[in-house]
Amino acid sequence: xxxxxxxxxxxxxxxxxxxxxxxxxxxxxxxxxxxxxxxxxxxxxxxxxxxxxxxxxxxxxxxxxxxxxxxxxxxxxxxxxxxxxxxxxxxxxxxxxxxxxxxxxxxxxxxxxxxxxxxxxxxxxxxxxxxxxxxxxxxxxxxxxxxxxxxxxxxxxxxxxxxxxxxxxxxxxxxxxxxxxxxxxxxxxxxxxxxxxxxxxxxxxxxxxxxxxxxxxxxxxxxxxxxxxxxxxxxxxxxxxxxxxxxxxxxxxxxxxxxxxxxxxxxxxxxxxxxxxxxxxxxxxxxxxxxxxxxxxxxxxxxxxxxxxxxxxxxxxxxxxxxxxxxxxxxxxxxxxxxxxxxxxxxxxxxxxxxxxxxxxxxxxxxxxxxxxxxxxxxxxxxxxxxxxx
Amino acid sequence: xxxxxxxxxxxxxxxxxxxxxxxxxxxxxxxxxxxxxxxxxxxxxxxxxxxxxxxxxxxxxxxxxxxxxxxxxxxxxxxxxxxxxxxxxxxxxxxxxxxxxxxxxxxxxxxxxxxxxxxxxxxxxxxxxxxxxxxxxxxxxxxxxxxxxxxxxxxxxxxxxxxxxxxxxxxxxxxxxxxxxxxxxxxxxxxxxxxxxxxxxxxxxxxxxxxxxxxxxxxxxxxxxxxx
Numbered sequence: 001x002x003x004x005x006x007x008x009x010x011x012x013x014x015x016x017x018x019x020x021x022x023x024x025x026x027x028x029x030x031x032x033x034x035x036x037x038x039x040x041x042x043x044x045x046x047x048x049x050x051x052x053x054x055x056x057x058x059x060x061x062x063x064x065x066x067x068x069x070x071x072x073x074x075x076x077x078x079x080x081x082x083x084x085x086x087x088x089x090x091x092x093x094x095x096x097x098x099x100x101x102x103x104x105x106x107x108x109x110x111x112x113x114x115x116x117x118x119x120x121x122x123x124x125x126x127x128x129x130x131x132x133x134x135x136x137x138x139x140x141x142x143x144x145x146x147x148x149x150x151x152x153x154x155x156x157x158x159x160x161x162x163x164x165x166x167x168x169x170x171x172x173x174x175x176x177x178x179x180x181x182x183x184x185x186x187x188x189x190x191x192x193x194x195x196x197x198x199x200x201x202x203x204x205x206x207x208x209x210x211x212x213x214x215x216x217x218x219x220x221x222x223x224x225x226x227x228x229x230x231x232x233x234x235x236x237x238x239x240x241x242x243x244x245x246x247x248x249x250x251x252x253x254x255x256x257x258x259x260x261x262x263x264x265x266x267x268x269x270x271x272x273x274x275x276x277x278x279x280x281x282x283x284x285x286x287x288x289x290x291x292x293x294x295x296x297x298x299x300x301x302x303x304x305x306x307x308x309x310x311x312x313x314x315x316x317x318x319x320x321x322x323x324x325x326x327x328x329x330x331x332x333x334x335x336x337x338x339x340x341x342x343x344x345x346x347x348x349x350x351x352x353x354x355x356x357x358x359x360x361x362x363x364x365x366x367x368x369x370x371x372x373x374x375x376x377x378x379x380x381x382x383x384x385x386x387x388x389x390x
Numbered sequence: 391x392x393x394x395x396x397x398x399x400x401x402x403x404x405x406x407x408x409x410x411x412x413x414x415x416x417x418x419x420x421x422x423x424x425x426x427x428x429x430x431x432x433x434x435x436x437x438x439x440x441x442x443x444x445x446x447x448x449x450x451x452x453x454x455x456x457x458x459x460x461x462x463x464x465x466x467x468x469x470x471x472x473x474x475x476x477x478x479x480x481x482x483x484x485x486x487x488x489x490x491x492x493x494x495x496x497x498x499x500x501x502x503x504x505x506x507x508x509x510x511x512x513x514x515x516x517x518x519x520x521x522x523x524x525x526x527x528x529x530x531x532x533x534x535x536x537x538x539x540x541x542x543x544x545x546x547x548x549x550x551x552x553x554x555x556x557x558x559x560x561x562x563x564x565x566x567x568x569x570x571x572x573x574x575x576x577x578x579x580x581x582x583x584x585x586x587x588x589x590x591x592x593x594x595x596x597x598x599x600x601x602x603x604x605x606x607x608x609x610x611x612x613x614x615x616x617x618x
């Protein structure tokens with residue numbers, strides 16, 4: 001308690017030198033929390049978008065389905081199992097049939113995935129209701145990125161060519177009935193959404209699907225002989241890994257920030273011990289043990305961290321609250337990141353993030369403050385009193 | 391009552407390849423209530439002896455007993471406890487803690503012995519009053535003159551009523567008037583509280599006040615005289 005009191009008195013007494021350290025440290029606290037909050041916000045948004053538009057509560061994959069092997073898609077289909085039919089009829093699951101196809105916008109060949117989805121489904125947020133009954137042409141729903149890359153709009157016609165289950169080529173004219181504005185790129189780029197029943201007829205795979213998305217409220221999930229259940233975490237591993245990778249990259253920034261702050265603390269401590277040799281000798285002469293003097297100097301250093309929390313809170317809390325409520329506008333190029341990024345990102349600051357950051361920075365400050373004080377262990381009081389280093 | 395006793399005290403320092411002997415065969419006894427001084431030119435070993443008695447240093451050979459504790463056998467923590475509870479130091483350069491006020495400097499030794507606040511406050515103000523610097527209680531060392539600073543240092547040394555006060559050239563940086571005032575106060579303290587004072591000095595102003603003069607030359611006691 002006494003050491004704390006003395007440390008506080010010494011730290012405040014040092015004036016500007018203390019406040020410079022505190023300012024740099026508080027910046028480290030606030031920037032790390034803010035930046036991490038951005039990534040957490042990004043991950044939360046991306047995950048939510050994927051769950052809403054693509055993943056749902058998980059997916060049953062046909063045993064031959066491999067999303068990374070596009071050539072296998074035409075063989076990855078099977079009858080919708082009876083165990084899931086009931087869920088589908090209750091609106092708790094929706095089957096999707098995936099086939100390879102080609103389209104010819106403006107005479108250019110584009111390989112696409114034809115995805116058949118039930119127009120009445122509500123498991124995913126895909127606006128499949130647009131696919132209901134179109135007698136003139138096959139209705140097609142595409143995402144805004146797809147529309148941009150094809151330079152096509154609503155009511156434009158495209159020729160689709162595909163192979164049916166027996167390998168026979170066929171083609172027809174389809175009409176774009178809607179363009180969906182989805183943050184999930186996984187249901188957008190290179191994909192044409194068509195009515196499930198129509199696609200099943202086109203490829204002669206009636207009552208068959210490639211995967212079945214179950215709703216988030218479905219609890220009893222089990223693997224079936226031909227169908228393997230994939231958990232949402234598995235389905236979202238790419239985005240999780242991508243954000244984790246970006247966070248690792250961002251750690252370099254934190255390391256630089258922390259390094260600068262720690263350099264300032266270390267430098268201050270080394271200088272303090274050098275400049276205050278006589279004072280150290282006096283403290284020992286007055287009856288403080290070396291351990292107590294080391295504790296005092298370590299606490300002085302660590303107190304920079306504590307003051308930085310207070311100073312950081314003064315400007316950091318309003319800044320963090322402001323960004324969390326108002327969001328941060330992102331440039332359009334972030335569309336190309338490969339996963340859902342909103343036009344406005346809302347950082348998310350969890351208690352764990354704040355407490356963790358404060359703990360790690362404070363611990364680092366304390367360790368860095370302690371390291372130079374080990375010199376005091378070697379100091380003879382008689383030398384220190386004369387201002388000499390032993 | 392014997393407060394300090396040295397037996398065959400030897401202190402050597404390594405100086406490159408050679409060894410410098412700062413004290414040799416020192417056999418002394420100091421009684422409670424003495425007002426005595428170690429006198430000698432620079433390099434005669436006065437400060438070294440004072441430091442060893444004050445448990446800031448240890449003898450190379452021989453034995454030093456202070457308040458029944460053998461200095462050479464004390465750990466760092468035990469030595470610190472001895473200084474904290476029983477010994478007061480006065481230095482030539484005052485050695486006040488620069489960030490603290492005069493009051494806080496005097497209060498410091500009492501904080502170290504965990505004295506309750508009310509009692510501590512009274513003791514500090516009494517000490518400052520006694521030394522005539524109560525009006526400087528809120529001043530920092532940089533705002534004090536040499537004489538005032540040394541008075542604060544004396545107040546700090548005596549505030550806990552130690553058994554022993556060790557003063558290393560306490561008047562070396564003071565003018566005649568300030569030296570006189572400080573010494574008069576120390577004499578008064580010695581007489582009223584029976585505090586033992588051991589000085590290291592070659593200042594004639596101090597020497598005149600001493601009741602026992604121990605002359606050191608080249609680390610040896612050459613004369614130990616009692617002044618009546």
